[in-house]
Amino acid sequence: MSRARFVAKAIPGEGWRILNRKTEGWWGELCKDYPATLLAELNDAQRPPEFMTLINKNRKPRQ
Secondary structure (H helix, E strand, C coil), rough: CCCCCCCEEECCCEEEEEECCCCCECCCCCCCCCCCHHHHHHCCCCCHHHHHHHHHECCCCCC
């Protein structure tokens, strides 16, 4: 089985970031909770309307 391209990394005291293993760069913004559904969508079929809903739901509020 191949490794997932996108994985979540915990940032202590801040939340979660999504790491793109292919480019070794961060994808998107900080998430307040573990973004399991967003990771599943990124690593599987891509459907843009669902992406926007998941991104907005998981986004950490700005201070």
